Amino acid sequence: MRLAQFKRLARWRAQPDTLASVHAPLIAADDLAGLAAQASLLATPPVREVHDHHAGDWASxxxxxxxxxxxxxxxxxxxxxxxxxxxxxxxxxxxxxxxxREERQPLVHLVVDRGATMRFGTRRRLKVAQAVRVAAVLAFTAAGHNGVIGATLWDTQDETLPVRHGRMAALGLIEQAAAPCPPLSDPAPTEALHHADRLAALEAGLPRGARLVLISDFAWLTDVHVAPLARLAARVDVWAIRIVDVAERGLPAMGTVCFRDMASGRRVWLDTAQDSVRNAIRTAFADRQAAQIAWLARAGVRHQQVDSDADDLIALLAHG
Structure with a gap:
């Protein structure tokens, strides 16, 4: 790693590496170095059909x-x-x-969801932090394959990062994606139309043959999004990575607890000591997960699940 890259990593070390600080970056320097090492072991084949015009050194x-x-x-x-x-x-x-058909410089576009429902976590890290870790591995992998990398950050104000080339581009992308992500004080309800517009913007902005990776919990996904996802998948290679926290699968028995919907802001009290309550939550999550998988399959989108507390991402992403 070059001196300039070490200097950039040093800026991460200056930040407090603790979940207690909501103003800390989502990835610490040591973790970033480990993700770079994981990326060196991950072989992601380039997309073969190319309609962009990024000339490169990728051998035919x-x-x-x-x-x-x-x-x-x-x-x-x-x-x-x-x-x-x-x-x-x-x-x-x-x-x-x-x-x-030609081998050209592969274009990888990463979408990192930094929305309200992603700012949640009960084991080791927030879901959004895991999304950034996944993006880091894929960005380093693309850079290692001489690829060009772009990104879109879905947030209260969406941000599209320009397409760039090389390891420094990957570091810059990760640094922006890993910016502090505190809970939203007044989250707005998630609207299906808003995400349909986001998908339409990706369809219009990406060249044919690009690889698009959507990293999200897909809490926003509904039947309305199947058509725009299908149009997007017909144009580019779409890969959906669903981030899930263990507590979403089944709540532990904690007594009576007040929960807040991170998308709508609505609060509800639940007695988690009751088996019926925990079973209902477990069933609701399983049904929701099955619906997400069915919608993605109908749209022709490849998908897989990554737990928010997983450290080794190689086995999870190797077959993407």
Whole structure:
């Protein structure tokens, strides 16, 4: 690791590494170094179909020409007109696009959900902190494969980070994603339309063939989002990583406790000492999880679950 990278890590060391401080970064320096080591062991194959124009040094798996024509298909709104197949268009009277296969510099776009429901955790770390750890491993992995990296942070004010190349780009992305994330004092209700707009923005902004990783608890996901997710998955390679806290699966017996909905702000008292209450919560979570999996499957989105207290991410992400 270069001196400049150590200097950037040193800024993390200056921050208090404790969950008690809501103003501390979500990832400590030592943890970041460990995630970088994990990323060196994670082999993520690049997406083969490319429609962006990031020329790079990624070696082709085929001999001969570097850009091989594969087939023509009908033009879809948003396609790059530089790939138009004018001969087929003239012959058929319908616009067609040329499809090429080539190894180019892979583009990875990470979405880190920093919303209200992600600012929760009962074991080791918040769900949002685990989301940033996952993003860190994937960003370091992409940088190690000579990829270009971009990101969107879903927060009270969404932020899209520019596409950049290299390890320093990965560090910059992680530093912004890991900014302090205190509980929201007055969270607004989550609206399905808002997330539909977010998905539409990703569809419009990402080139075909990119890899998009959505890292969230998907508490916002409803049947309304299946169509925009399907359109997005038809354009880019979408990978959904669901972050789950162990307490969401089943509450421990703690007596009568006041709970606050982190999305709506509504408070409710529950007697967790009653088996019926804990069983109802466990069943509700299982039903919700099954619905999320079904919606993602209908949209054609690959998905997997990562527990918020998991330390070793290699086994969990290796088959993504």
């Amino acid at each position: 798996l085929w001999l001969g020409r570097g850009l091989d024509f594969e087939e023509s298909r009908l033009y879809s709104p948003g396609d790059d007109i530089r790939d138009m197949d004018w001969r087929t268009t003239a012959r058929t009277g319908r616009p067609h696009l040329k499809i090429y």
